[in-house]
Amino acid sequence: MADFLQLLIAGIATGAIYALAAIGFTLLWQTSQTINFAQGEFVMLPAFFALAAMKWGGAPFWLACLVAVAMSLLILGVAFKGLIVDPLIKHGAMPLVISTIGLSIFLKDGVKDAYSAEAQPFPAIFPDRLIEILGVKVSLAQIGVLIIAFGVIFVLQWFLGGTRIGRQMQATAQNPTVARILGVPVERMILYTFLINAALAAMASLLISPIYLAKFSSGETLGMAAFVAAIVGGFNQVRGAIAGGIIVGVLDNMAAVYVSTAYRQAVPLVLLVLIILFRPQGLLGRKEERAV
Amino acid sequence: MTRFNALKTPLIVLALALLILVPADLTGFGIPWGGLKRYGIYILSLWLVTSIAAMGVNLIVGYAGQETLAQAAFLGIGAFTSALLLKAGYPFFVVFLLAGALAFLVGIVLGFPALRVQKHYLAFVTLAFTVFMWLVIRNEDWLTGGVSGMDVKRPVILGVSTKPGLTFYYLILAMTAVLTFALRWILNSPWGRAFTALRENPIRAESLGIDVRTYILLAFAIGSAYGGFAGALYAPLVEFIDPAPFALGPSLLFMLMVVVGGAGSFAGPFIGAAVAVLLPEWLRFAEGLYLIIFSVIVMLMMALCPTGIVGLIERIFTPARRPHADDKGPVLKEAK
Amino acid sequence: MSAQASKQGTGKTVLQVNDLAKSFGGVHAVRGVTFEVKEGEILGLIGPNGSGKSTLFNCILGQLPPTRGDVMVDGKSVTGLRPSDLNLLGIGRTFQLLQVFPQLTVRENLILAGQEHKGSRLKRLFGAGDAGLTGDAERMIDFFRLGHLKDEKAGGLSYGQQKLLDCAMAFMAGPRLVLLDEPAGGVNLTMLANLKERLQAINKETGATFVVIEHNMEFVMSLCTRILVLAEGQIIAEGSPDTVRKDPKVIEAYLGH
Ligand SMILES: Nc1ncnc2c1ncn2[C@@H]1O[C@H](COP(=O)(O)OP(=O)(O)OP(=O)(O)O)[C@@H](O)[C@H]1O
Numbered sequence: 091m092a093d094f095l096q097l098l099i100a101g102i103a104t105g106a107i108y109a110l111a112a113i114g115f116t117l118l119w120q121t122s123q124t125i126n127f128a129q130g131e132f133v134m135l136p137a138f139f140a141l142a143a144m145k146w147g148g149a150p151f152w153l154a155c156l157v158a159v160a161m162s163l164l165i166l167g168v169a170f171k172g173l174i175v176d177p178l179i180k181h182g183a184m185p186l187v188i189s190t191i192g193l194s195i196f197l198k199d200g201v202k203d204a205y206s207a208e209a210q211p212f213p214a215i216f217p218d219r220l221i222e223i224l225g226v227k228v229s230l231a232q233i234g235v236l237i238i239a240f241g242v243i244f245v246l247q248w249f250l251g252g253t254r255i256g257r258q259m260q261a262t263a264q265n266p267t268v269a270r271i272l273g274v275p276v277e278r279m280i281l282y283t284f285l286i287n288a289a290l291a292a293m294a295s296l297l298i299s300p301i302y303l304a305k306f307s308s309g310e311t312l313g314m315a316a317f318v319a320a321i322v323g324g325f326n327q328v329r330g331a332i333a334g335g336i337i338v339g340v341l342d343n344m345a346a347v348y349v350s351t352a353y354r355q356a357v358p359l360v361l362l363v364l365i366i367l368f369r370p371q372g373l374l375g376r377k378e379e380r381a382v
Numbered sequence: 383m384t385r386f387n388a389l390k391t392p393l394i395v396l397a398l399a400l401l402i403l404v405p406a407d408l409t410g411f412g413i414p415w416g417g418l419k420r421y422g423i424y425i426l427s428l429w430l431v432t433s434i435a436a437m438g439v440n441l442i443v444g445y446a447g448q449e450t451l452a453q454a455a456f457l458g459i460g461a462f463t464s465a466l467l468l469k470a471g472y473p474f475f476v477v478f479l480l481a482g483a484l485a486f487l488v489g490i491v492l493g494f495p496a497l498r499v500q501k502h503y504l505a506f507v508t509l510a511f512t513v514f515m516w517l518v519i520r521n522e523d524w525l526t527g528g529v530s531g532m533d534v535k536r537p538v539i540l541g542v543s544t545k546p547g548l549t550f551y552y553l554i555l556a557m558t559a560v561l562t563f564a565l566r567w568i569l570n571s572p573w574g575r576a577f578t579a580l581r582e583n584p585i586r587a588e589s590l591g592i593d594v595r596t597y598i599l600l601a602f603a604i605g606s607a608y609g610g611f612a613g614a615l616y617a618p619l620v621e622f623i624d625p626a627p628f629a630l631g632p633s634l635l636f637m638l639m640v641v642v643g644g645a646g647s648f649a650g651p652f653i654g655a656a657v658a659v660l661l662p663e664w665l666r667f668a669e670g671l672y673l674i675i676f677s678v679i680v681m682l683m684m685a686l687c688p689t690g691i692v693g694l695i696e697r698i699f700t701p702a703r704r705p706h707a708d709d710k711g712p713v714l715k716e717a718k
Numbered sequence: 719m720s721a722q723a724s725k726q727g728t729g730k731t732v733l734q735v736n737d738l739a740k741s742f743g744g745v746h747a748v749r750g751v752t753f754e755v756k757e758g759e760i761l762g763l764i765g766p767n768g769s770g771k772s773t774l775f776n777c778i779l780g781q782l783p784p785t786r787g788d789v790m791v792d793g794k795s796v797t798g799l800r801p802s803d804l805n806l807l808g809i810g811r812t813f814q815l816l817q818v819f820p821q822l823t824v825r826e827n828l829i830l831a832g833q834e835h836k837g838s839r840l841k842r843l844f845g846a847g848d849a850g851l852t853g854d855a856e857r858m859i860d861f862f863r864l865g866h867l868k869d870e871k872a873g874g875l876s877y878g879q880q881k882l883l884d885c886a887m888a889f890m891a892g893p894r895l896v897l898l899d900e901p902a903g904g905v906n907l908t909m910l911a912n913l914k915e916r917l918q919a920i921n922k923e924t925g926a927t928f929v930v931i932e933h934n935m936e937f938v939m940s941l942c943t944r945i946l947v948l949a950e951g952q953i954i955a956e957g958s959p960d961t962v963r964k965d966p967k968v969i970e971a972y973l974g975h
């Protein structure tokens with residue numbers, strides 16, 4: 091039982107990180123109809139910004155983390171929007187899908203060639219000391235991850251629901267045309283969405299890399315976790331992405347113990363298929379009806 | 383456009399003649415051309431096989447307006463079907479048909495649930511399927527040989543061994559010609575029109591009696607079958623298969639090469655496959671950079687000429703028209 | 719277009735809508751609408767913007783699932799059928815926003831509109847590329863006076879021409895019942911007269927039944943034999959063009975917003 095609880099906590103911790111990536115994915119989809127097939131690489135990359143800052147810039151870890159966040163905002167936020175999404179969005183969804191697939195390959199192989207093909211150990215923000223709470227052993231690192239991830243989610247929820255800009259962003263997501271008529275600076279709101287996605291990806295990267303190591307190819311698994319989380323929760327819902335992320339994280343950790351390692355990766359995929367078969371709108375999603 | 387169209391039939395005949403003659407040793411006919419070397423023939427064969435799989439992707443992506451990220455997985459289905467059945471002594475053409483049929487069936491089973499939902503779900507489901515297939519190929523050693531792979535024998539057809547590269551090349555060429563003709567037939571039939579309709583405006587199509595789901599499923603299954611056919615040729619061509627060529631990366635590459643070549647145009651997949659097969663050869667000196675360069679080409683192409691290389695050529699061949707009026711490729715005109 | 723002898727309003731009910739309702743979240747777009755359409759009739763459906771006319775069409779035709787109520791064609795319930803099934807039962811439609819296939823030529827658009835009604839799917843794959851419809855398509859093109867445009871891509875036509883094509887597509891399979899959502903919207907006056915004349919000709923020749931949504935009062939009043947008025951998702955008046963025109967409730971519904 092204690093083992094199970096331990097697994098559950100570890101699962102919720104990784105799940106919260108997946109949720110960060112899934113929220114970003116969902117927000118991008120909502121506000122700009124961008125399906126970002128490079129989302130996994132977006133989570134892989136910031137850790138390498140930090141590693142590069144430490145290795146080549148001699149920066150201390152805390153500074154490297156700040157550099158990683160700043161670079162992410164710049165490259166995964168501003169540059170991604172300006173160079174890839176904006177020029178393509180008017181052509182419809184398909185070219186953008188293709189372009190983000192191209193981007194994912196570019197980032198993956200770019201990191202492999204520019205930094206390393208080997209998995210890199212990544213310093214943890216919190217010490218990996220075990221403590222015992224009510225008979226369950228948890229590591230401080232896990233508690234730290236939980237606090238940060240849920241803190242970020244909480245702040246984000248508050249920002250979207252409780253501030254003027256947040257509500258304007260939601261209006262933009264629901265109906266850009268109407269939002270524009272109502273005087274919402276739609277363009278700026280879309281930019282904010284990209285920045286938030288980049289920041290979330292950076293947070294996820296800094297939190298997940300100490301657990302799974304930083305590796306150029308880890309975007310595949312991370313991206314899959316984010317997609318599955320977003321779909322499981324309901325493609326059009328921030329709340330759904332959180333729930334989906336946690337479910338995928340818990341399943342992932344359970345699978346590592348209870349399913350053969352060979353097929354561990356397949357567990358979220360089975361979940362994806364089950365959801366699509368039996369609850370296609372996602373656990374928390376509502377059916378979308380197309381206007382004709 | 384018309385000038386270009388008028389050129390098409392002679393171009394196809396010329397291309398076929400070249401494909402038959404160039405690899406062969408023609409000195410016996412008094413022509414001073416010794417044919418291609420072994421490696422050249424291999425590259426040409428690989429290009430044709432890649433083109434077959436890419437044609438399937440083009441049907442799904444370019445004509446029917448859907449997304450597939452599983453073509454390498456279907457290639458794998460075809461490759462292992464053919465490797466196992468050839469080993470068991472089945473005749474080649476039976477193996478070839480079974481490989482395509484199996485891919486077709488898996489395509490139906492896979493597409494059916496995804497298509498009940500949202501358009502992009504097919505992309506995610508195929509993505510998941512590719513990862514899953516790859517796990518199966520890697521882990522089920524008893525069937526696939528796992529990471530250590532398995533050897534494949536080239537078949538003997540009507541007493542003729544296809545072991546020599548040139549003989550096997552002609553087999554591939556013949557199959558490519560048949561499959562090319564079959565696809566042209568499909569596209570020129572009412573089915574092809576229906577496929578185009580669901581790319582352009584599925585809602586209107588449905589109101590005209592077009593069973594959108596069935597047609598998308600058909601496009602997806604036929605396109606996947608082309609992956610299976612390609613796999614059935616790929617395995618005996620390379621004579622050794624392991625999990626690597628059937629992973630997610632190659633699946634993405636199939637999608638990208640079709641778009642680079644020109645999605646929704648008949649020549650697109652051939653050109654895209656040529657780029658994908660030849661680029662790594664040309665970039666030998668910069669090993670590893672190949673994928674980076676390819677992905678940059680893809681991103682630039684999407685921004686500057688989303689109709690791909692075929693679109694570029696058509697633009698050059700077409701005297702200046704109204705700018706911007708019609709230079710968006712068919713793929714881009716998808717209805718919301 | 720084979721001419722079936724049929725007079726206007728033979729009394730047989732083609733379409734029957736019972737207590738149909740549709741809500742989008744908290745928006746009640748259609749709230750319990752009941753009406754019948756008789757064979758050969760040209761029924762007008764009018765009402766202010768947002769009164770639920772298009773939503774009603776979309777629910778009847780399987781494009782949207784109704785929240786409540788059902789729809790019968792020839793006395794058989796068709797609720798829950800998909801739009802393609804309904805079309806194959808002989809029901810055509812047009813949409814409020816123009817819907818043609820821009821990359822296909824005018825002729826191809828029309829062949830497409832008829833091909834699913836020809837033989838089985840498998841036969842179509844192995845049969846002629848045009849499903850034997852080139853002749854019918856050309857006749858339809860001439861009928862709608864688009865002859866000079868038949869090989870043009872539909873995307874290159876003017877708005878009014880596309881609108882005519884859109885309409886022609888709805889008739890290509892020789893439907894018995896056609897639902898037209900604002901066929902005259904954005905069409906210029908000459909074209910409008912042309913359209914009205916064409917619609918009346920088809921109605922006379924084939925006995926096809928029409929339901930027409932339209933904001934152009936003159937067009938509706940002169941085309942239709944009977945008119946339904948929808949306001950806020952409910953039918954508030956019904957009758958001949960003249961009675962509806964004078965109904966104070968209708969005037970209020972149009973001005974009261
Ligand atoms: N897909 C949808 N989702 C949410 N609300 C919708 C949707 N479609 C229609 N509505 C709402 O339902 C109501 C009725 O709309 P509908 O389009 O049926 O009106 P209409 O009578 O056709 O108007 P118009 O004359 O302007 O075409 C409107 O308030 C509209 O905003």
Ligand SMILES: [Mg+2]
Nearest residue numbers: 771772773814
């Ligand atoms: Mg309307």
